[in-house]
Each structure stands twice: as structure tokens, then as C-alpha cells.
Amino acid sequence: MGRRYFFLLGASLLIILGPERVLGQTPSPAPAEVDAASFPATTDDLAEPERLPVVEPGKLPERLARPVGAAPKRDDEVERIQAAPGNAPAPAAAPDPAAAAGAGGVVEGGFMQPLDRLPLGKHEVLLSVNVLAPQDMNINKEATVKIVVKNNGSADALGVVVRDDLPTGLEFVSSLPEAQRAASSLLTWSIGILQAGTEKVILVKVKPTQATPMDHAATVTFQAGSKARSRVLQPKLKVEVVQTPSIDKVLKGKAAEFRISVTNTGDGPARDVVVLAKLSAGLSHESGEKNDDNSFDLPIKEIGPGQREELPVMVVDAKQGGHQTCQVKATSPDVVFNKEEAEIEKALEVIEPKLKITLDAPEKRYTDTIASYTITLENPGSAPAKNVRVLATLPVSGQLVTPPPGAKYDPATRRITWTLSQIDPTEKPRTLTFEVKMGGIGFYQVTAEARADNAILAGDKRSTDVQGMADLDLVVRERRRVVDVDGTTTFQVRLRNYGSKEAANVQVRAEVSPNLRIEETAGGPTEPAKPADNNTKAMFPKIDRIQAGKEMTILIKVKVVNHDEKASAGVCRVFVSHDDLTQELEDMAMVKVAEGRRTANAKEPPAAK
Structure with a gap:
């Protein structure tokens, strides 16, 4: 019980008198009040320390090595370093600061600070904050707290904001500079830019309202950045192709030349340039190299700004007639391809003479006839x-019947030759004619060909089927020229084949005048003729064939039956047909009919052989 009493008594004395008096220590004097008149009028009245140097990559901060008072490197020095030989060219001018927003705001392009406020190259911002407060403060008595923000880096700190969140029991009285109060206990100072090597002091008057230990804390936020300048170059490639000869026509089989040049019309180098030339199917490179798409490429390591590269002359051979092309294209990984400038197509018209020959001939002729x-x-x-x-x-x-005009004939080679100096493309077709007499049976082939310079050749040929012809001749003769009434006489019919082919299926028929009667027939077919119409007509059996050069004789015996003053003559007509005839052959013989004993008893002369 006694011990508990003494413990409670000691604790009460410690709270009332304080630890210093209880322990026999001299209490700390009350903090001296700061006169408001001693505050600087503005933050600009504070002395600005020297600016710290630029921290170069890979080196210690220069502020640790340079003599006191030496000025740090600024943006203009960085620009001079970048513009020195071996470094990048001088960059373009920075954007107009007027277009940038105020400190701490987002400006055009997405940057939190205007570009003119950012340093070139590598820099660092070392910002420190120090809160200096009295070790002891008396309740309900004003005291001064000092917040010191210092930039020990080599670049300005941008958008600097200091925040002081007063602890519970500490009341804000005033500050220099004046604070912005977002809440009763939160104080904010927007310093903006804190240059390198300078510091900012904030004086805050506060009054404790509670007798309790207090932690007075302040925080600072800022923005830092860096920039680099680059020159944007635009190399451009322009292709030119000059054709030799200058006219856009070349004769087939001749050569043409393409002179290709590539110019860099931009302001930057074009590296790893590839010039690709593609020929159409009718052109071939003089080297004779072949590939699937008939293309050839030539690499160029680099073309500087304004530089012009002349490529070796490309010689091509015109292999086919018609419209031909040479397409040239230049590319580089450094260049944005522009079809209008970097690609060109050169057209070439390959002209060629041609010959067309046509031979017209009869398809069928007979022996010993003339074909045209x-x-x-x-x-x-x-x-x-x-x-x-x-x-x-x-x-x-x-x-050959006769040599044609303007031609020469060689009997040894059986060849007709015409010579023409020139045939123009628009010229009317020329015609050349000749006649040939056919010989024996067979196929007669005639060939025609035309030759001209540049190995131009054209030809044609035709065959004529020369066939044999049955040329059957019919002759009818009388044995007696005068015959009395009731007398008889014989008409002789001779058939001879003068042709080169047999006469097949020969049909013979005979007709006599009304004053004659056919009594009998002989010769020719093995069987006799069949009479008709009161024996005034006779149809002979069909003769299978009469060979070429052979002949056949038929006899027709007739009798004079009466005498008519108006019909004083007896007539025998014979008609012959065979397979090769479209119309019958016809011949006739005539005898005079007379009345008298002399003529009636006269004997007929022997038949002609």
C-alpha cells in the first residue's frame, strides 16, 4: 500500500513540474518570439546561392571538383558540344515558350513542363527538405517553424510544391510566404521553379493548444526532366533512265541501251540503296543471264545528299516484236518510297518486218492438163x-508452161525465183502466177517460200491430185451409103478409150429411124442387145470396163421396111455413157433409101476392119 502511494505521488509531480525540475535540471528557456518584421518581405529577397554545375554522364558532379564561383554549363554549352565535329548537327529551334502552359501544368505534346524549361542532356535534381522547429514550445504561445527546401542538383526543380500537415493540437497563425489552406490543418506552398544550387525558406507561425509531444512534418514534390534535340532528315531518291538511241523504236534483233542514274534530292544520306531493273519478256540482258522475272539489281552502299550515281550502261537485245518495257526502281531503308520519283518505266517499241505467203493451187486435175x-x-x-x-x-x-514475167526458171532444180527489193507494211499484197502442165497420175506438190533480211522466212505448200481420165471416143459408120427398100445394111459402132483411165460401166444404146428395123447385133458384149419399140431401139448389156488405149466394135444390122418420099434416108443414132461422164456421148450414121432392082440385088461391101 505504501509503495503504491509513493508511485502515484511521483507521477503527479513529474506531470506538474516537468522532468527537468523533478530531476534537478535547469529548465530550457522559452523560445524567443520572432518578430514579424524580421521576416523577408518576399521569397525573392532571400539571397540566391550559386547554381550547381551540370552532371555529365559517367563523372562525379562538377560541383565537387570545380573551383568555387565557376559557372555551371548551361543549355547553350550543351548545344555547342552537340554541334562539335563528330556529334549530331545543330538541332532546330525549340518551340515557342508562349505556347507552353504554366509551371506544373500539362502543355501541348503531353509534357508536364514547357520544353524551354527542360535542360539538354543528362541532369539531376537533388532536392532536400529540412523542418526546423523549437525543441520546446509552450501551450497557447506562438512559435516559429522554419521549412528549408534546397536544390543541390545540377538542374532546376520544376513544379515544386511544399505541403505541411499540422499535427493535432497545433494551430496555424501565419506564414511567410502566405500558405494556401486546402483544409484547416493542411498548408500548401507552390514554389514553382527552384533553381539549381538555391534554397527556399518558409517561416510558419504556429500555436500549440495541447500539452503533448508533436511531430511536425513537411513534404515536398517536384518535377524534373531532360530533353535531347535531333535533326530530322529526309533523304529522297529520284531515278532517271535515258534510252539510246533516243527514239523509242528499235528493230528486232538489234540492241538498245538504258543509262540509269539515281539522285538523292533530300537532305540526308540514303544507305544500302538497291536499284532494281526489270525487263519485259521481249528483252534480254546482254550478259545472257536468265531468271524467273527477268530482273537485275545493283546495290549502292550510300548516296549522300545532292549526290548523283551513274550506273553502268544496261545493254539489252530486242528478241520479240511489239511493246516492251524496262522498269527501274530504287529503294533504301532510309527512304520513304515515292513511286512518282523512285520508280520509272521506259517504253520501247520493237519493230519487225514479217512475211506472209499464201499459195493457191487446184486440188484436183487430170493428166495432161494445165494447172494454174x-x-x-x-x-x-x-x-x-x-x-x-x-x-x-x-x-x-x-x-512449166512458160516462165512468168520478172522471174527466172532453173530447169535443173525446177525452181522459179522472183527478186523484190522491198515490201512495206502498208503495201498492197503482191501476186505472182505461173502455170504447170500435169504429167502422169499422182500427187503433185508445189512449195513456195519467201526470204528477207534479218532471217525472215515464210513458206507454204499445196498438193494437187492428178487423176487419170477416161476419154472414150464414139464413131458410128455405115457400110453402104444407098440401100433399097427391103434391103439390109450394117452400122459399125467403134468405141475407143484415148484417156489414161479405164472407162467403167459403159452403157450403149441405139435408135434407128422409123423406116429401119434392127434385125440383129454383134460384137461388144457377149449377149445381144434387147430390141424395143418395134425393133427401132436396142439396149446393149452394160460393158464392165474399156481399158485405156483399148477399143471395142459393135455391129448393128438393120433392114429398110418401106419407102417414104419424105423420108429418103435411114438414120442410126448411138448413145454411150460411163462413170466419168455426166452427159451421154452421141454419134450417128445415115444411109440413102432407094427403089430399084440394081440396088436391091447389090451385095454389101465387106465390113471395115
């Missing part, structure tokens, strides 16, 4: 055909 041939020659190309020679070769069994 016509050669038509024209130039469907785009250039004149020069030194044209036309040749026509005759078959072995054919014979």
Missing part, C-alpha cells in the same frame, strides 16, 4: 522487209 498457181505475198509486220526472194519449186512430173 498463184502466190500472194504481203508484209503484216511493223517495218519494211528488204531484199525479198520468192522461190517456187515444181514437182518432178510437172512442166
Whole structure:
């Protein structure tokens, strides 16, 4: 019980008198009140310490090595370093500060500070804050707290804001500079820019309202940044192609040249340039190299601003006629491709003469007949055909009737030759004709060809089927020229094949005048003829064939049946047809009919052999 009493008594004395008096120590004197007149009128009246130097990469801060009073490097010095030989070219001017927002605000481009306030190169901001408060304060008595913010870095601190959140039991009286109060206990000072090597002092008058230990804390926030300047270059490539010869036409089989040049019209270098030339299918490179797309490339390591590179002359051969092209394109990883400048297509018209020859010939002829041939020659190309020679070769069994005008004939080679100096593309087709007499049976082939300079060749050929022909001749003769009434006579019918082919399916029929009667027939077919119409007509059995060069004789015996003053003659008509005839052959013989014993008893002369 006694011990508890003494413990409570000691604690009461400690609270009332304080630890110094209880322990026998001399109490600390009351803090001296700061006269408000001693405060600087503004923060600008505070002396500005020297600015600290720029901290270069990889080195100690210069402020630790440079003599006292030496000025640090500024932005203009950084610019001079960057513009020195070996460094990047001088950058463009910085944006107008008037376009930037105030300190602490977001400006155009997304930066929190205007670009003109940011240093060039690497810099550092070392900002410290120190709160100096009396160790002891008396309750309900004003005291002064000092907040010191110092920039020990090499670059300005931007958007500096100091915040002081007063503890419970501490009342704000005033401050220099004046504070912004967002709440009863939160004090804020927007300092803005704190230059390198300077400090800012804030004096705060407070009054404690509670007798309790207090922690007085202040915080500071700021912004720091750096910038670098780069020169933006724009290299440009322009391709030019000059053709030799200058005209855009070249004869097929001849060479053309393309002179290619590439110019950098920009202000920066173009590196790893590749010039690609692509030829159309009708052109081939003189080297003879072949690839799938007929293209060739040439690398150029670098083309400086304003520099012009002349490439080796590209020689191409015109292999095909018509519209041909050479497409050239220049590319570089440093250049934004511009089709209008960096790509060009050079057109080349390859002209060529052409020959077209057509041979017209009969498809079918007979032996020993004449066939007519016509050669038509024209130039469907785009250039004149020069030194044209036309040749026509005759078959072995054919014979030229007569050499055509302006041509030469060589019997040894059976060849007709025409020579023409030139045939223009727009010229009317020329015609050349000749005649050939056919010989024996067979196919007669005639060939025609035309040749001109530059190895131009055209040809045509035609075959004529020469067939044999059955040339059957019919002759009817009477044995007696005068026959009495009731007398008889014989008409002789001779069939001879003068052709080169047999006469097949020969059909013979006979008709006599009304005053004659057919009594019998002989020769020719093995069977006799069949009479008709009161024996005034007779149809002979069909003769299978009469070979070429052979003949056949048929006899028709007739009798004179009466005498008519108006019909004093007897007539026998014979008609013959065979497979090769479209119309019957016809021949006739006539005898005079007379009345008298002399003529009636006269004997008929022997038949002609």
C-alpha cells in the first residue's frame, strides 16, 4: 500500500513540474518570439546561392571538383558540344515558350513542363527538405517553424510544391510566404521553379493548444526532366533512265541501251540503296543471264545528299516484236518510297518486218492438163522487209508452161525465183502466177517460200491430185451409103478409150429411124442387145470396163421396111455413157433409101476392119 502511494505521488509531480525540475535540471528557456518584421518581405529577397554545375554522364558532379564561383554549363554549352565535329548537327529551334502552359501544368505534346524549361542532356535534381522547429514550445504561445527546401542538383526543380500537415493540437497563425489552406490543418506552398544550387525558406507561425509531444512534418514534390534535340532528315531518291538511241523504236534483233542514274534530292544520306531493273519478256540482258522475272539489281552502299550515281550502261537485245518495257526502281531503308520519283518505266517499241505467203493451187486435175498457181505475198509486220526472194519449186512430173514475167526458171532444180527489193507494211499484197502442165497420175506438190533480211522466212505448200481420165471416143459408120427398100445394111459402132483411165460401166444404146428395123447385133458384149419399140431401139448389156488405149466394135444390122418420099434416108443414132461422164456421148450414121432392082440385088461391101 505504501509503495503504491509513493508511485502515484511521483507521477503527479513529474506531470506538474516537468522532468527537468523533478530531476534537478535547469529548465530550457522559452523560445524567443520572432518578430514579424524580421521576416523577408518576399521569397525573392532571400539571397540566391550559386547554381550547381551540370552532371555529365559517367563523372562525379562538377560541383565537387570545380573551383568555387565557376559557372555551371548551361543549355547553350550543351548545344555547342552537340554541334562539335563528330556529334549530331545543330538541332532546330525549340518551340515557342508562349505556347507552353504554366509551371506544373500539362502543355501541348503531353509534357508536364514547357520544353524551354527542360535542360539538354543528362541532369539531376537533388532536392532536400529540412523542418526546423523549437525543441520546446509552450501551450497557447506562438512559435516559429522554419521549412528549408534546397536544390543541390545540377538542374532546376520544376513544379515544386511544399505541403505541411499540422499535427493535432497545433494551430496555424501565419506564414511567410502566405500558405494556401486546402483544409484547416493542411498548408500548401507552390514554389514553382527552384533553381539549381538555391534554397527556399518558409517561416510558419504556429500555436500549440495541447500539452503533448508533436511531430511536425513537411513534404515536398517536384518535377524534373531532360530533353535531347535531333535533326530530322529526309533523304529522297529520284531515278532517271535515258534510252539510246533516243527514239523509242528499235528493230528486232538489234540492241538498245538504258543509262540509269539515281539522285538523292533530300537532305540526308540514303544507305544500302538497291536499284532494281526489270525487263519485259521481249528483252534480254546482254550478259545472257536468265531468271524467273527477268530482273537485275545493283546495290549502292550510300548516296549522300545532292549526290548523283551513274550506273553502268544496261545493254539489252530486242528478241520479240511489239511493246516492251524496262522498269527501274530504287529503294533504301532510309527512304520513304515515292513511286512518282523512285520508280520509272521506259517504253520501247520493237519493230519487225514479217512475211506472209499464201499459195493457191487446184486440188484436183487430170493428166495432161494445165494447172494454174498463184502466190500472194504481203508484209503484216511493223517495218519494211528488204531484199525479198520468192522461190517456187515444181514437182518432178510437172512442166512449166512458160516462165512468168520478172522471174527466172532453173530447169535443173525446177525452181522459179522472183527478186523484190522491198515490201512495206502498208503495201498492197503482191501476186505472182505461173502455170504447170500435169504429167502422169499422182500427187503433185508445189512449195513456195519467201526470204528477207534479218532471217525472215515464210513458206507454204499445196498438193494437187492428178487423176487419170477416161476419154472414150464414139464413131458410128455405115457400110453402104444407098440401100433399097427391103434391103439390109450394117452400122459399125467403134468405141475407143484415148484417156489414161479405164472407162467403167459403159452403157450403149441405139435408135434407128422409123423406116429401119434392127434385125440383129454383134460384137461388144457377149449377149445381144434387147430390141424395143418395134425393133427401132436396142439396149446393149452394160460393158464392165474399156481399158485405156483399148477399143471395142459393135455391129448393128438393120433392114429398110418401106419407102417414104419424105423420108429418103435411114438414120442410126448411138448413145454411150460411163462413170466419168455426166452427159451421154452421141454419134450417128445415115444411109440413102432407094427403089430399084440394081440396088436391091447389090451385095454389101465387106465390113471395115
